[in-house]
Amino acid sequence: MVLENLSLLFFKNYDEAAVSFSPHINCFIGDNGSGKTNLLDAIHYLSMTRSAFNSSDAQNIKQGEDYFMVRGTFTIEGEKHTVICSLKAGQKKTVTHNKVVYEKMSDHIGRFPVVLISPYDTDLIREGSEERRKYFDSLISQLDHTYLEQLIQYNYILKQRNSLLKQFAERHYFDRDYLHILNEQLVPLGAQLAQEREKFLELFVPVFQKHYRHISDSHEEVTLTYKSQLPGADFTQLLLQAERKDLALQRTTVGPHKDDFVFLMDGNPVKHFGSQGQQKSYVIALKLAHFEVMAERQHHKPLLLLDDIFDRLDEKRITKLMQMVAAHTFGQIFLTDTHLERTDKILEGLSESIRRFEVKEGEVRLIG
């Protein structure tokens, strides 16, 4: 899969921009704050119908304007696919594929996969369980559309259940039958999600461990485990046991929305026991495994977005990554850096075609 071109209108700090890409390596070079990451984010938008960084779509509209548009054309096995994402302030976001509007954004997810490696990845280690759940849910959803539909449905019923619990408290009444009807709807979906997460890790962990050994060149044993009350338990019983607590707290306290993915190194939490370097290796190995399982499942390689990697990683890890580039592990790559000379030096000797773009205050132009 190749992204042939990208054009933007009023996206973040861009007024208007249009670029055509190399099918191999594309470098966005510019000062801090010039708009390099915003270009990667626009590509992320085309794949995931949302920003990798802003949770609110409206924040992506250029300040002072009232809409944005991101457009790109992908080629997969000779076929062209034009994707347009646009948003007018105060209205619903629109995504089209070859001029056909998606009724459900979820139908787009997974069709044009991207993997982003960014300095923020270590947040996955540092932040709470929600970040990790979101990350793995998004990854599994891209591989398995049924999982995504079940997740959306689960979250919908969970929201209904939580507002019902709130109503009980506010209006001082309790309708057990209604609550149990929602339980009945929640249980099969929740059990399925937990089972799929568990199954996914069985496939994912060995791939992750392989990449960690390669990227870190060290001997610590890393793994990640799924922390959940569900697999092997009866979710209906868990909900019943938690009913008093749920009523008191006015929210559902058991279920896959409370699960965690635990990151371990020699049996200890990476968050507390991993050095900064080990933590970086850990998340890069996660992303490389992410790339590999997606490439295998979908039969085409995701786009790889490398944000600020040369500035953040030590030479040894950069060399390992470049060995993978030289071995054609990846397909099309988009990377950002502040220094052209450094980028050129790191990419020296690669046989791939490389395009360099200069990014300056929301403008982008091909320089070679």
Ligand SMILES: Nc1ncnc2c1ncn2[C@@H]1O[C@H](COP(=O)(O)OP(=O)(O)OP(=O)(O)O)[C@@H](O)[C@H]1O
């Ligand atoms: N909605 C918006 N409207 C206008 N400008 C925006 C908007 N969203 C982000 N920006 C601007 O985009 C710039 C950041 O761009 P970006 O993150 O792409 O920088 P960068 O070139 O990757 O820098 P760094 O090297 O520091 O990562 C900031 O100046 C920010 O103010």
